[in-house]
Every structure is written in structure tokens, then in C-alpha cells.
Amino acid sequence: xxxxxxxxxxxxxxxxxxxxxxxxxxxxxxxxxxxxxxxxxxxxxxxxxxxxxxxxxxxxxxxxxxxxxxxxxxxxxxxxxxxxxxxxxxxxxxxxxxxxxxxxxxxxxxxxxxxxxxxxxxxxxxxxxxxxxxxxxxxxxxxxxxxxxxxxxxxxxxxxxxxxxxxxxxxxxxxxxxxxxxxxxxxxxxxxxxxxxxxxxxxxxxxxxxxxxxxxxxxxxxxxxxxxxxxxxxxxxxxxxxxxxxxxxxxxxxxxxxxxxxxxxxxxxxxxxxxxxxxxxxxxxxxxxxxxxxxxxxxxxxxxxxxxxxxxxxxxxxxxxxxxxxxxxxxxxxxxxxxxxxxxxxxxxxxxxxxxxxxxxxxxxxxxxxxxxxxxxxxxxxxxxxxxxxxxxxxxxxxxxxxxxxxxxxxxxxxxxxxxxxxxxxxxxxxxxxxxxxxxxxxxxxxxxxxxxxxxxxxxxxxxxxxxxxxxxxxxxxxxxxxxxxxxxxxxxxxxxxxxxxxxxxxxxxxxxxxxxxxxxxxxxxxxxxxxxxxxxxxxxxxxxxxxxxxxxxxxxxxxxxxxxxxxxxxxxxxxx
Numbered sequence: 373x374x375x376x377x378x379x380x381x382x383x384x385x386x387x388x389x390x391x392x393x394x395x396x397x398x399x400x401x402x403x404x405x406x407x408x409x410x411x412x413x414x415x416x417x418x419x420x421x422x423x424x425x426x427x428x429x430x431x432x433x434x435x436x437x438x439x440x441x442x443x444x445x446x447x448x449x450x451x452x453x454x455x456x457x458x459x460x461x462x463x464x465x466x467x468x469x470x471x472x473x474x475x476x477x478x479x480x481x482x483x484x485x486x487x488x489x490x491x492x493x494x495x496x497x498x499x500x501x502x503x504x505x506x507x508x509x510x511x512x513x514x515x516x517x518x519x520x521x522x523x524x525x526x527x528x529x530x531x532x533x534x535x536x537x538x539x540x541x542x543x544x545x546x547x548x549x550x551x552x553x554x555x556x557x558x559x560x561x562x563x564x565x566x567x568x569x570x571x572x573x574x575x576x577x578x579x580x581x582x583x584x585x586x587x588x589x590x591x592x593x594x595x596x597x598x599x600x601x602x603x604x605x606x607x608x609x610x611x612x613x614x615x616x617x618x619x620x621x622x623x624x625x626x627x628x629x630x631x632x633x634x635x636x637x638x639x640x641x642x643x644x645x646x647x648x649x650x651x652x653x654x655x656x657x658x659x660x661x662x663x664x665x666x667x668x669x670x671x672x673x674x675x676x677x678x679x680x681x682x683x684x685x686x687x688x689x690x691x692x693x694x695x696x697x698x699x700x701x702x703x704x705x706x707x708x709x710x711x712x713x714x715x716x717x718x719x720x721x722x723x724x725x726x727x728x729x730x731x732x733x734x735x736x737x738x739x740x741x742x743x744x745x746x747x748x749x750x751x752x753x754x755x756x757x758x759x760x761x762x763x764x765x766x767x768x769x770x771x772x773x774x775x776x777x778x779x780x781x782x783x784x785x786x787x788x789x790x791x792x793x794x795x796x797x798x799x800x801x802x803x804x805x806x807x808x809x810x811x812x813x814x815x816x817x818x819x820x821x822x823x824x825x826x827x828x829x830x831x832x833x834x835x836x837x838x839x840x841x842x843x844x845x846x847x848x849x850x851x852x853x854x855x856x857x858x859x860x861x862x863x864x865x866x867x868x869x870x871x872x873x874x875x876x877x878x879x880x881x882x883x884x885x886x887x888x889x890x891x892x893x894x895x896x897x898x899x900x901x902x903x904x905x906x907x908x909x910x911x912x913x914x915x916x917x918x919x920x921x922x923x924x925x926x927x928x929x930x931x932x933x934x935x936x937x938x939x940x941x942x943x944x945x946x947x948x949x
Contacts, residue, residue: 380442380443380577380588380591380592380595382441382442382592382595384398384399384400384411384439384440384441384446385400385401385407386903386919386920387592387595387596387599387903387919387920388401388414388599388617388618388920389441389446389457389599390459390599390600390617391443391459391462391569391572391573391598391599392462392572392573392576392598392599392601393461393462393601393602393603393611394459394462394463394602394603395415395416395417395462395463395548395602395603395605395666396413396414396415396416396462396463396465396548397413397414397416397599397617398411398412398413398414398426398446398457398465399411399412399414399617399618400412401414401618401619402414402420402422403420403422403619404619405619406619408422408425410425410426410427411426411439411446411448412424412425412426413426413465413476413510413546414617415503415506415508415548416602416614416617416621416665416666417506417507417508417548417605417606417666417667418505418506418507418508418606418666418667419505419506419621419665419666419667419668420618420619420621421503421505421506423478423488423501423503423505423506423510424476424477424478424501424510424546425475425476425477425478425479426474426475426476427474427475427477428448428450428455428472428473428474429472429473429474429475429535429537429538430450430452430472430473430538431538432473432537434475435450435452435472436450437449437450437455437472438450442570443569443570443573443595443598443599444458444566444567444569444570444573445457445458445566445569446458448472448474449472450471450472452471452472452538453469453470453471453472453538454469454470454471454472455467455468455469455472455473455474456468456469456562456566458562458565458566458569459565459569460545460558460560460565462603463547463548463549464545464546464547464548464556465545465546466515466543466544466545466558466562466565467543467544467545467546468541468542468543468562469517469536469538469541469542469543470541471538472538473535473536473537473538473542474535474536475533475534475535475536476512476533476534476535476546477531477532477533478490478501478523478532478533478534479532480529480530480531480532481528481529482526482527482528482529482532485504486504486505487503487504488501488502488503488504488532489501489502489527490521490523490524490525490526490532490533490534491524491525492521492524492525493511496513496555498511498512498513498555498556499511499512499519499521499524499534500512501532506548508548508549508550509548509549509550509551510546510547510548511546511547511549511553511556512534512544512545512546513544513545513547513555513556514542514543514544515543515544515545516541516542516543517536517540517541517542517543517544518536518537518540518542519534519535519536519542519544520534520535520536520537521533521534521535522534522535543562545558573594573595573598576594576598577590577591577594577595577598579638579639580593580594580597580634580635580638580929581593581594581929581932589899589900589928590928590929590932592903592904592925593899593904593925593926593928593929594925594929596904596920596921596922596924596925597613597631597634597635597922597925597926599617600613600614600615600616600617600920600922601613601614602614602666605666606665606666606667607653607664607665607666607667607668607669608623608649608664608665608666609649609652610645610646610648610649610652611642611645612628612645612646612649613628613631613646613922614665614922615627615918615921615922615923616906616918616920616921616922617920618918618919618920619918620906620918620921621665622663622664622665622668623649623650623663623664623665624662624663624675624734625650625660625661625662625663625664625674625675626675626676626678626679626734626870627870627922627923628646628647628649628650629647629678629679629682630682630869630870630873630923630926630927630930631646631922631923631926632644632646632647632682632686633682633685633686633689633873633926633930634925634926634927634929634930636685636686636689636690636691637689637690637691637933638691639691640690640691640692640694643686643690644686644694644698647679647682647683647686647702648701648702648705649664650664651705651709653669654705654708654709655671657712657715657716658707658708658709658710658711658712658715658716659671659674659709659712659716660674660675660709661674662674662675662731673728673729673731673732674732675732675734676732676733676734676751676752676755677709677710677713677752677755677756677759678755678870678874679706679709679759680706680710680755680756680758680759680760680761680762680763681755681758681759681762681821681874681877683702683706683762684758684762685877696770699766699769699770700770702766703763703766703767703770703772706759706762706763706766707763709759710756710759710760710763713725713752713756714756714780719803722748722803723783723784723786723787723791724748724752724753724784724787724788724791724792725748725752725753725756726746726747726748726749726752726803727741727745727746727747727749727752728745728746729741729745729746730745730863733749733751733752733815734870735813735815735849735863735871736862736863737861737862737863737864738813738815738849738850738863738864739810739812739813739850739854739856739864740800740809740810740811740813740815740816741809742809742810742856743802743807743808743809743810744802744805744807744809746802746803746804747800747801747802747803747809748791748792748800748801748803749800749809749815750788750792750793750798750799750800750816750818750819751815751816751818751819751821753784753787753788753792753819754788754818754819754821754822755818755821756784757781757784757785757788757822757825758821758822760777760778760780760781760784761777761778761781761825763777764777764778764781785825788819789827789830793830796833797811797816797817797833797837798811798816798817798819798834799811799816800815800816810856812850812851812854812856813849813850813863813864814838814841814847814848814849814850814871814875815849815863815871816837817834817837817838817841817875818871818874818875818878819834819878820834820835820838820874820875820878820879820882821874821875821877821878822878822882823877823878823879823880823881823882824881824882824883826882831882831883831884834882835879835882835884835887838875838879838887838891839887842887842890842891842894843867843894843910843911844894844897844913845867845894845895845897845898845901845908845909845910845913846867846872846891846894846895846898846908846910847867847871847872847875847891847894848865848866848867848910849863849864849865849866849867849868849871849910850863850864850865852865852910852911857910859909859910859911859912860909860916860917862907862917865909865910866907866908866909866910866916867895867898867907867908867909867910868906868907868908869895869907869921869923869924869926869927869928870923870927872891872895872927872931873927873930873931875891876888876891876892876895876931879891889935889938892931892934892935893935895927895928895931896928896931896932896935897913898913899924899925899927899928901913902914902915903915903919903920904919904920904921904922904924904925904928905917905918905919905921905924906918906919906921906924
């Protein structure tokens with residue numbers, strides 16, 4: 373762990389070293405819940421693949437080093453010297469060693485379908501590794517010193533490596549590319565590249581987490597987002613923030629909404645791109661894919677229709693008004709997405725839409741789905757009510773007919789309250805049998821997102837239930853005293869960013885300001901304690917699963933910025949009294 377000039381500290385075992393635009397990172401995380409002893413160069417093209425093992429050496433032998441990183445440079449340090457790494461653009465990493473060598477190992481096996489082939493290209497003398505796993509090439513261009521190539525042109529079994537000794541200073545650049553690339557040229561020294569990267573991140577961080585939100589946690593949140601951003605490539609047609617550059621290296625079709633909100637106040641163009649990204653793969657029925665990444669688009673599940681809620685929030689936070697053309701594009705896509713639920717996810721003679729599996733809700737294994745998987749769920753109806761309301765408003769602004777959306781909204785609202793409200797709580801029910809679900813999950817309280825649209829007594833009951841879920845660190849997805857509670861049970865106990873943001877928003881709109889403040893403060897506290905994990909233990913606050921998750925970082929920044937606005941407003945009110 374180290375600190376850069378801006379006070380940022382982060383652990384390379386927690387957050388990978390990368391930069392905006394790159395599909396590469398340096399990390400010990402090499403697969404699903406898998407950590408290696410050495411750092412690896414990892415590519416996220418065609419999946420997550422550890423391409424090169426990076427082994428520091430002294431006098432030809434592996435040596436333990438202290439690894440430190442800031443947003444601009446990663447360093448292996450030993451008593452004899454150091455190796456540093458920095459990015460030169462999104463597809464190249466420069467390595468420089470002095471007093472310490474490095475072995476770049478490409479594996480020991482090459483088959484007709486797996487492994488890497490290492491050879492020297494006669495065109496420019498570069499050493500090239502071709503990877504079956506990524507379908508890409510990796511070129512070593514020696515800038516100073518000498519490289520020893522092991523396994524040059526070899527087939528089958530055997531070591532393949534590029535090795536730099538520690539007897540002289542050395543420098544090399546490793547580039548990722550497809551089939552051909554002009555010889556590497558750079559006008560910048562290594563230190564100049566470090567300074568350039570540091571300046572780029574500093575500008576990004578200052579905009580995303582301004583001085584009013586200054587602090588190490590906010591800067592770390594900005595780095596999580598910056599470093600997980602990739603340039604358009606493959607199926608990803610816009611600049612995109614992956615959920616992580618660990619194994620959760622995709623964009624799921626609700627996660628992206630929270631990242632869009634974090635960007636809205638400083639870069640509305642990027643925020644709108646992030647919001648629209650899954651809509652680029654909307655199918656003929658209007659459905660969004662479950663997830664997209666570089667070489668894969670999955671349609672076997674969907675995700676909840678929070679997009680009306682998200683766009684309302686996006687407009688409210690955006691640094692500029694969206695143009696009529698932008699509004700029309702959003703309207704067209706939201707309309708098709710909404711019709712999918714109304715036309716393709718309602719059983720005959722039923723008013724309420726249904727989920728086909730917990731994955732469709734985003735709450736994959738919530739206890740709400742224990743009894744039945746195909747259910748009419750209250751959160752789904754609430755999200756669609758909001759989405760229909762947003763569509764009606766957009767239709768009015770664009771000169772389109774709004775009455776059909778308003779009528780569908782009102783009909784769905786009546787069905788939600790008539791069919792799923794028991795008098796003191798919402799239930800989900802099986803589509804075929806009508807059997808009610810368990811009601812202990814926080815999922816059943818998500819209709820609070822309707823805020824001021826809820827009857828007062830319903831909002832009061834939901835707020836009470838949410839308070840029962842609230843721990844020191846935020847709202848547990850299953851009450852900690854529930855027999856179904858699991859401390860590391862995914863959606864059966866841990867605290868998550870999206871549920872927290874949705875609930876905080878709804879409570880505030882419903883008039884429960886004090887409870888909303890408690891929810892916001894608790895979640896910000898757990899991020900400040902445990903970083904930006906995929907989710908958190910509801911009792912201890914420990915981070916769980918993927919430890920560099922972007923929607924968690926975005927949720928923190930959104931809640932922090934909102935809290936600062938409220939604090940400023942309160943101080944102004946006091947000053948006027």
C-alpha cells in the first residue's frame with residue numbers, strides 16, 4: 373500500500389492497477405475467487421485471462437518484494453532495487469527495472485486450442501506472444517537493456533518467458549493488439565508517463581469527488597471507477613464502466629444505472645452513454661440483456677426495470693439539460709423495455725408482471741424466491757409504475773400521447789395494492805398457484821421507491837420494516853435475526869449498494885428524512901471502513917466477494933454528494949435564522 377501526491381492509498385490485493393480505457397490490469401486476482409502469489413498481467417478481452425506472470429528476480433532467482441501502487445505507477449521494491457510499471461495509453465504498459473530483474477512468464481503448454489506461442493517477429497525484432505485465451509497478441513519491445521527469450525518458436529510443452537536480469541537498468545513495453553501494429557514509438561520518458569497518468573486521474577477525481585467531498589475514501593471511489601472504465605471494443609459499443617476488473621468484468625443491465633448517476637454531475641455525456649449501454653443490445657421484444665461484456669451478450673435472464681427511476685434521477689443530477697434528440701432516444705428505448713414487461717411477462721388475465729427467476733430481480737437468491745421462482749413481485753410492479761410515470765412525462769415533453777402510459781400506471785398501481793398488500797406488508801406470489809412468498813426479505817419493502825405516490829399508511833409500514841433491517845452498516849437484505857439469515861449469503865443477509873440507494877431515495881421522497889439520513893450515513897460508514905466490496909457483512913461490516921465493485925463506489929459518491937448538499941442547505945438555513 374502506498375500514497376500518491378493526492379493522499380490516495382489502496383491495496384493492490386483489493387483494487388487492480390489499471391487506467392481509464394484499458395482492458396488490461398495488473399493484479400494477483402486471476403479468476404473467480406482465485407488469487408495467485410505473483411502479480412499477473414490480466415486481460416478482460418474475451419473474458420478474464422491471466423496472460424503473463426510477473427516474477428521479480430535478483431541474480432536469476434525469484435525474490436520477495438514489497439508491492440505498492442498509486443493511480444499512476446505500480447512498484448516492486450527490494451533492498452537491491454525496484455521495478456516500476458505505468459500505462460502508456462490504454463493498450464501498452466511500460467516496465468522499468470534498476471537493481472531488480474523480472475521474468476514475464478507465459479505458461480508452459482501450447483496445444484492446438486490453448487496456451488501461448490512465443491516468437492521473435494522478423495519485421496521489427498519485437499518478441500510476440502499470441503494467446504488462444506484472449507485471441508490477442510502481446511508484443512515486447514525492449515527500450516533499454518537486454519532480454520533473454522526462453523521458448524522462442526517452441527511448440528508443445530516447455531517454459532515460455534521473457535527475462536530481464538538485474539545487472540543493468542532495463543526498460544520494456546508490453547502492448548496488447550489484434551494482428552498488426554506499427555512499431556512502438558514514444559516521445560515520453562517513463563517518469564513523464566507517470567506524471568501524465570497522475571494528472572489525468574487527478575483531474576477525473578477532482579471532478580467526480582470535488583473538494584467539498586474530499587477524503588481518501590472519495591478519491592479511492594473515483595479510482596475504482598476510473599480504473600474499471602474500458603474503451604469501446606467487441607460488443608461494448610460505448611465507453612463503459614465494468615462492474616470490476618476482477619472476475620465481475622461485465623456490465624449488468626441494472627448495475628450501469630448507479631454508475632451513470634455518479635457521473636451525471638460532472639460528465640453528463642459519459643453518464644448518458646453508461647445509461648444507454650445495455651439498450652444497444654435491446655432485442656426485438658424490447659428486453660434488455662442480462663449482461664454484456666467484450667465478447668458476450670447474455671439473454672438467459674433479464675434485470676429489474678429500474679431505468680425509469682434511474683433516468684428521473686439522472687436528469688435531476690445532470691450538469692446540463694438533455695437535448696430533445698437525447699430525450700427521444702431514451703423515450704423510445706424505455707417504451708420498448710416497458711412493453712416487454714407488460715406484453716411478455718404477464719400471464720393471461722393477470723394484471724401484474726412476473727419474474728421467471730431470482731436473477732431477473734437482481735436479487736438472485738433472495739428468500740422471496742425460496743418457495744417459488746416464477747412470481748409476481750411487489751418491487752417489479754413498483755419499478756414499472758415509476759417507469760410508466762416517467763414515460764408519461766417524457767411523452768408530454770416530446771408531443772407524444774401520454775394517456776396510455778398514465779392509464780397503465782394507474783392500473784398497475786391498483787393491482788399492486790389490491791393483490792400484493794396484506795394490510796401490513798407486501799408479499800410476492802406464485803403466478804400459477806397464487807401461493808405467497810416469504811416476506812422477510814428486504815426485497816418486499818422496495819415499493820418504498822414510489823415515495824410520495826404511496827398511501828401514507830403503506831409508506832409508514834414500509835419505513836418501519838426497513839428500520840427493522842437497518843444495522844450499524846446499512847440495510848441488511850435479510851434481517852439478522854431471521855432463521856434464513858446468512859452472513860455471507862449474497863442476497864440473504866449482506867448489505868448491498870443498489871438496495872441501499874433505492875431505499876434511501878424512496879424514504880426521502882416519502883418524507884422519512886431522518887431514517888433516510890441513517891441509511892445513508894450507515895452505508896457511507898461501511899465504505900469508509902471496508903472499501904468498495906460487492907457486498908458487506910451486515911453485522912461486522914466486513915467486505916465480501918469482489919473487493920473493487922464499481923456500483924458500490926458510485927453509490928458512495930452519490931450518497932456523499934447528496935449529504936454534502938443537505939449539510940450546506942442546513943447551514944444556510946441556520947445562518948438565515
